[in-house]
Amino acid sequence: GMPTRRLIVLIAGNFFVATSFLSVAGLLNDIAASLSITIGQAGLLIAAFGISAAICAPTLATLGSRIDRRVLLTSSMAICALANVLAALSRDYDQLMLARVLAAVTSAIYTPQVAATVSMLVPESERGPTLAKLMIGWAVGSVLGNPLSVLIASLFTWRASFAFIGLASGVVALLV
Numbered sequence: 001g002m003p004t005r006r007l008i009v010l011i012a013g014n015f016f017v018a019t020s021f022l023s024v025a026g027l028l029n030d031i032a033a034s035l036s037i038t039i040g041q042a043g044l045l046i047a048a049f050g051i052s053a054a055i056c057a058p059t060l061a062t063l064g065s066r067i068d069r070r071v072l073l074t075s076s077m078a079i080c081a082l083a084n085v086l087a088a089l090s091r092d093y094d095q096l097m098l099a100r101v102l103a104a105v106t107s108a109i110y111t112p113q114v115a116a117t118v119s120m121l122v123p124e125s126e127r128g129p130t131l132a133k134l135m136i137g138w139a140v141g142s143v144l145g146n147p148l149s150v151l152i153a154s155l156f157t158w159r160a161s162f163a164f165i166g167l168a169s170g171v172v173a174l175l176v
Contacts, residue, residue, distance in 0.1 A: 007130065009175045010114050011137035013077055016169045017107045018141025019148060020080055021049060023161060024100065026150035030158040037093050045100045052104035060109050069117045070176065073110065077173035080106040084166030088159040099162075111138065 024031070024045050032042040083103035090096040115131055122130045152161040 007118075007133060009172060010073075010118065011134055013073070013110055013169075013172045013176065014114060014134055014137030015141040015145075016077075016165055016172060017080060017110050018138045019145030020084055020103050020165050020169070021053075021107055022142060022145040023149035023165060024049070026146045027153050027158040027161060030153055031096070034158065035093050035096065041093060045097060048097055049100050049104040049107075052101045053108045056105050056108035057112060060105070069113065069120070072113050073117065074173050074176045076106045076109040076113065077169050077176055079103075080110065081166045081168075081170035081173055084162045084169060088162035088166060 024042070028039055028042045031037075031045070032039050035042075080103060083099050083106060086102065087096055087099035090099055114134055118130050118134060119127055149158075149161040149165070152164050
């Protein structure tokens with residue numbers, strides 16, 4: 001079957017994609033205060049992420065099928081890293097919004113492509129269990145992503161939270 005080490009890297013990627021997706025929710029107050037915007041405007045960061053991901057997923061799936069999977073997964077995690085670092089460094093609302101849309105594009109690529117890649121790499125009999133393990137990364141990220149971001153933000157700042165996700169995603173990109 002698929003080497004455990006490789007699977008763990010891909011699962012970690014899903015974890016950080018999910019964490020990146022959900023990180024903003026717990027940081028709304030901090031972000032709003034820091035950028036002098038309303039909670040509603042900060043909330044739009046979440047909506048923009050969701051809409052961008054929804055629009056991009058089908059479009060990019062078609063484009064993605066023409067690109068080498070390893071290149072695609074590595075670059076999507078690298079863009080996730082970049083997007084989160086940009087979010088951490090954003091000077092205003094517009095920059096943060098742009099960074100979030102960029103992060104959304106990544107999540108639209110990575111999660112479906114990981115599933116497709118794994119389906120190609122493992123024999124049919126192992127596909128179900130392997131895909132289930134992959135989704136664990138997403139599930140754990142959805143449960144822990146928000147508290148993890150809030151924890152980092154409370155120890156440091158909301159920017160540190162994005163910086164952490166960015167760095168971690170960068171490491172995953174290198175490992176992929």
